[in-house]
Amino acid sequence: MSISVRDQFGKHLAQLAQDDSKVLALDGDLGNSTRLDSIEKETVDSFLQMGIAEQNMVGVAAGLASIGSQPWVCSFATFLTKRALDQIVVSVAQTKFDVKLVGSYSGLLTSNTGKTHHSLDDIAIMTTIPNMTVIAPGDAGETVAAMNAMHKTGGPMYLRLTRDETIPLFLPDAEFEIGKGKTLTEGTDVLIVTTGSTTYRVAEAIKQLVDMSIAHQHFPTLKPFDKELLLEGARKVQLVVTVEEHYIRGGLGSIVSEILSEELPKRVYRIGVPDRFFGCGTDEELLEASGLSVEKIKKSIGALSSKYF
Amino acid sequence: MVQSIEQLKLTATVLRKRILSTAYYKKQGHVGGSLSCADILVSLFFHHLSIDPSNPKWEDRDRFVLSKGHTALGLYATLALRGYISEEELKTFDQYESRLQAHPDMTKLDALDMSTGSLGQGLSAAVGMAIGAKRLKKGFDVYCLIGDGESQEGQIWEAANIAGKYKLDNLIVIMDQNGLQQYGWKNDHGRMKPESNGKRKFDSFGFETWEVDGHCMEDLIDVLTEVKSIRNGRPKAIIANTTKGKGVHFMENNYVWHSKAPNDEEYILALTELEKRG
Numbered sequence: 001m002s003i004s005v006r007d008q009f010g011k012h013l014a015q016l017a018q019d020d021s022k023v024l025a026l027d028g029d030l031g032n033s034t035r036l037d038s039i040e041k042e043t044v045d046s047f048l049q050m051g052i053a054e055q056n057m058v059g060v061a062a063g064l065a066s067i068g069s070q071p072w073v074c075s076f077a078t079f080l081t082k083r084a085l086d087q088i089v090v091s092v093a094q095t096k097f098d099v100k101l102v103g104s105y106s107g108l109l110t111s112n113t114g115k116t117h118h119s120l121d122d123i124a125i126m127t128t129i130p131n132m133t134v135i136a137p138g139d140a141g142e143t144v145a146a147m148n149a150m151h152k153t154g155g156p157m158y159l160r161l162t163r164d165e166t167i168p169l170f171l172p173d174a175e176f177e178i179g180k181g182k183t184l185t186e187g188t189d190v191l192i193v194t195t196g197s198t199t200y201r202v203a204e205a206i207k208q209l210v211d212m213s214i215a216h217q218h219f220p221t222l223k224p225f226d227k228e229l230l231l232e233g234a235r236k237v238q239l240v241v242t243v244e245e246h247y248i249r250g251g252l253g254s255i256v257s258e259i260l261s262e263e264l265p266k267r268v269y270r271i272g273v274p275d276r277f278f279g280c281g282t283d284e285e286l287l288e289a290s291g292l293s294v295e296k297i298k299k300s301i302g303a304l305s306s307k308y309f
Numbered sequence: 310m311v312q313s314i315e316q317l318k319l320t321a322t323v324l325r326k327r328i329l330s331t332a333y334y335k336k337q338g339h340v341g342g343s344l345s346c347a348d349i350l351v352s353l354f355f356h357h358l359s360i361d362p363s364n365p366k367w368e369d370r371d372r373f374v375l376s377k378g379h380t381a382l383g384l385y386a387t388l389a390l391r392g393y394i395s396e397e398e399l400k401t402f403d404q405y406e407s408r409l410q411a412h413p414d415m416t417k418l419d420a421l422d423m424s425t426g427s428l429g430q431g432l433s434a435a436v437g438m439a440i441g442a443k444r445l446k447k448g449f450d451v452y453c454l455i456g457d458g459e460s461q462e463g464q465i466w467e468a469a470n471i472a473g474k475y476k477l478d479n480l481i482v483i484m485d486q487n488g489l490q491q492y493g494w495k496n497d498h499g500r501m502k503p504e505s506n507g508k509r510k511f512d513s514f515g516f517e518t519w520e521v522d523g524h525c526m527e528d529l530i531d532v533l534t535e536v537k538s539i540r541n542g543r544p545k546a547i548i549a550n551t552t553k554g555k556g557v558h559f560m561e562n563n564y565v566w567h568s569k570a571p572n573d574e575e576y577i578l579a580l581t582e583l584e585k586r587g
Contacts (some may be wrong), residue, residue: 040335045444048440050471051467051470051471051474053464053470054470055429055430055433055463055464055465056433056436056464056467056470057433057465057468058433059430059432059433059434059436059437059468060430060434060436060437060440060468060471061437061439062433062434062437063423063433063434063435063436063437063438063439063441063442064421064437064438064441065437066422066437066438066441067441067442067445067447068441068445069441069444071437086427086430087427087430087464089427089435090424090425090426090427090430091423091424091430091433091434093413094416094424094540095415095416095423095424096416127579160338173438263415273530
């Protein structure tokens with residue numbers, strides 16, 4: 001039986017809160033979307049409703065952390081990372097408080113809500129903040145493992161989650177270490193690098209690209225980034241391709257390009273959301289329009305192979 | 310340490326001199342707002358707060374958040390007088406890698422309960438501390454000093470809203486209502502007051518509110534004593550009417566002194582004026 005990333009997030013945070021009274025959930029009035037409502041249902045008093053006021057919510061979390069709590073602040077990714085950005089920087093990152101920021105509904109898949117709710121710049125924003133760790137798990141199992149690691153490790157962290165309900169438990173092992181990437185398949189033609197919600201769709205596309213030797217690396221931690229694993233994989237191939245449900249600039253593609261340009265100059269091709277706003281639409285329509293459906297990813301990689309090999 | 314009213318008044322004068330000498334020595338600092346909250350800081354740190362300078366991280370201490378972080382100068386001078394830091398260290402104010410950063414940095418100085426400097430943020434942290442204290446059944450109070458200019462930030466009222474919702478009667482907000490901000494709006498008399506309805510606004514968010522003369526030590530001690538004795542499920546706000554630049558006549562009520570250090574002549578004039586009082 002499979003469970004969605006957000007359902008698993010709510011369920012597991014309730015578990016963490018039951019096991020550790022220091023764990024608190026702060027909601028920006030979206031608990032029944034983000035699944036933070038599980039904590040209210042399953043714990044006595046670990047759930048704090050902060051209303052529709054993200055700036056204050058982040059500040060309150062800093063104050064709670066200052067006297068020993070571990071607040072998990074959850075809202076839609078775009079509201080959390082942009083409406084409360086200065087609060088995240090000054091009250092949380094500069095103080096190094098043990099505050100966990102959870103951006104649910106990241107990327108384009110936000111239940112038909114349109115451009116106001118899309119979060120396509122949060123990796124760019126959060127990875128540029130000093131002291132901030134940035135994590136984007138690939139499936140529900142890895143979400144649990146990532147949350148356990150976050151719970152055990154102090155300091156400001158951002159957890160980027162997807163609302164995509166179609167991702168099954170597909171990652172081969174649930175091992176998770178902050179700052180470590182994973183090699184999912186080995187190959188010699190091209191290395192495909194992915195993170196978060198995109199890893200599953202790319203793994204599906206790779207299965208269908210049988211006439212290429214494709215290596216696939218998944219990086220659930222974007223900061224600190226597992227440079228060694230990337231370099232090890234990149235050394236074996238001629239071309240590196242990044243795929244992400246994030247703007248094409250500032251996200252995984254930029255991280256990979258920066259590392260390779262300095263350490264191992266190599267052609268990097270980035271697949272991501274183009275530099276424009278998208279309207280509302282079904283998940284399928286948006287993935288198709290942004291080039292991130294399994295079919296479109298397969299075509300893009302196929303086209304690259306005919307160009308380069 | 311609990312000083313008598315007479316001692317507190319003397320301490321406030323010494324504090325004003327330290328604020329001025331530090332700003333004069335370093336050629337910078339937010340003098341106007343530091344002088345306006347000097348009496349408030351003295352009433353808290355030398356009479357009211359349950360704190361221990363020899364153990365700044367004492368778990369059960371009252372918390373103090375300077376939300377109007379630009380007046381760090383006033384807070385550092387207070388901490389020096391109270392024995393948290395040496396008088397000598399005040400000379401490192403605003404210096405590269407100093408513990409006394411231009412705006413309070415809790416990662417550098419143990420005596421600080423929160424880092425501030427981007428206006429509007431301190432009250433939210435204080436609300437978090439107060440919620441946390443209630444959850445842990447701790448008896449300490451959380452004091453937060455905000456500015457009237459700062460209260461133009463929406464986050465102040467987001468925080469006030471939550472303080473009311475969570476019935477934080479262990480939270481005491483003090484507004485240093487000095488009537489001026491950095492620049493503000495011009496009017497016929499010079500500059501408009503940033504805020505004149507603070508009491509009514511906090512009332513409407515469910516606070517129990519008081520308005521006092523923020524330069525009258527007797528009144529400050531009275532109101533703080535009363536505030537501490539009440540536990541009625543309502544957060545508290547004290548609107549302290551103050552004068553920006555208080556104590557030095559040519560700095561008073563002049564927005565130019567928001568962030569300006571005295572030159573040689575001004576420094577001597579200011580000290581002479583304070584000497585006469587103290």
